Amino acid sequence: MADIARITGVSPMTVSRAFKGDSLIRRETREAILKTAEDMGYVFDSTASNLRSQRTGFVAVTIPSINNANFADTVAGLSEVLAGAGMQILLGYTNYDVENEERLIEQLLRRKPQAIVVTGGKHTPRARRLLENAQIPVIETWDVPADPIGHYVGFSNADAVRGMVDHFVRIGYQRIAFLGGDTSRDTRGSDRRRGFISAMKKHGLDPTRLIAAGTPPISMREGAIAMARLLSDFPDTEAVICVSDLSAFGALTECQRQGFSVPGRIAVGGFGNYEIADICVPTLTTIDARAREIGSRAGSLILGILDGGAQLDHVLIGPELILRQSSG
Structure with missing residues (x-):
């Protein structure tokens, strides 16, 4: 200057x-x-000016995957709201690893963000202490934490899948399987699997048709491999609920490969309402988590807190069951 x-x-x-x-x-x-x-x-x-005003102009964000359309939509919704207030995001990628999330949270907090948004409500004890002591707004997303650190914007993954099980049972399916959610790395996937088990037990049905799909993020190929295992191990299965739309698309293609009609021979459901769910053949029954709204509501909550508004807020998002051709 x-x-x-x-x-x-x-x-x-x-x-x-x-x-x-x-x-x-x-x-x-x-x-x-x-x-x-x-x-x-x-x-x-602007660093010196920001230090004087205690406003750095950015919000830190951690997401588990950078090539997941749902998380991309959440970041887009968040970014749009913050950009309207002249703020930007600093993104950290955890790869579904809570230990990596802990390291990222520490690194991001060193940069003095005005708020931090994390995906999920389960963290390492140290990560939780870092967030609790950060003295900035902390927003947990994509979950309803049992013990929120501060604020959250999310939904119950378990309840969302329970709703799909209820629908499948209502239209006549009884021998229902679940594909994925078999690892603690993806806590939201594990919650979906848990929701499936509890719903099947509620209906007095067998909850043990559980097929592992590998380490998250689950790909289309892994979904196809898991579906092949399901058709081999439980050939009388009438319907399968997959942990994500990507794995569900892989399951669909495996059914086509083996000559199993969907939904004539077996019904398939996914999770996420990805674009592919609406254009594949048959189109895919799925759950719309309203990913973009999660981001925009988190952004609005942050701006309200920074402007001296909301002191503590929990925002529940209502996922929607989207019925398409794959479930009949």
Whole structure:
């Protein structure tokens, strides 16, 4: 800024005020300063100003997968709301690993975000202490934590799958299986599996048709492999609920490969309402978690807290069961 000030014949303070859009700076002066900065390739460093105001202008976010359409939609919804207030996000990728999440939370908090958004409500004890002591808004998403750290925006993954089981039973299916959710790495997947088991028991049906699908994120290929195992181990299965739409699409293709009609021979359900669910053949019955709304509601909650509004808020999102061709 001293170089720009010397070239334009003003003080460094005037340069700083021009970058901040101070209305007291004459338009001609500000334009000259900005042009000089552009010619020099200079980018205004707001760090010192942010330290004084205690506003860094960004929100830290952790997500378990960067190529998952649901989490991408959540980040997009969050980013859109924050951008309207001149804020940006700093993204951390956990790869469904709570130990990695702990390391990321520590690294992100060192950068002094104004808030932090984490995916899920289950963390290592140390990660939880870091969040509890952060003295900034903490938003847990995609879950309804048993013991919330601060705020949450989410839904019960178990209840969502219970609703799909109830529907399948209502339309006549009894021998129902669940594919995936077999590892503690994906706590939301595990909750979906748990919801399946409890719903089957409620209806007095066998809850043991459980097929492992591997380490998350579960791919289409892994879904196909798991479906082949299901058709071999439990050939009389009437319906299968998959932990995600990607695994469900893999299951659909395996049925086609083996000549099993869907839903004539076996019904298939997924989770997430990905774009592929609406264009595959047959189209896929699934659960819409309203991923983008989770992000936008989290963003609105953060802005309200930072503006001195909501002190503690829990936002419940209502997933929707989307009925399509794969369930009959």
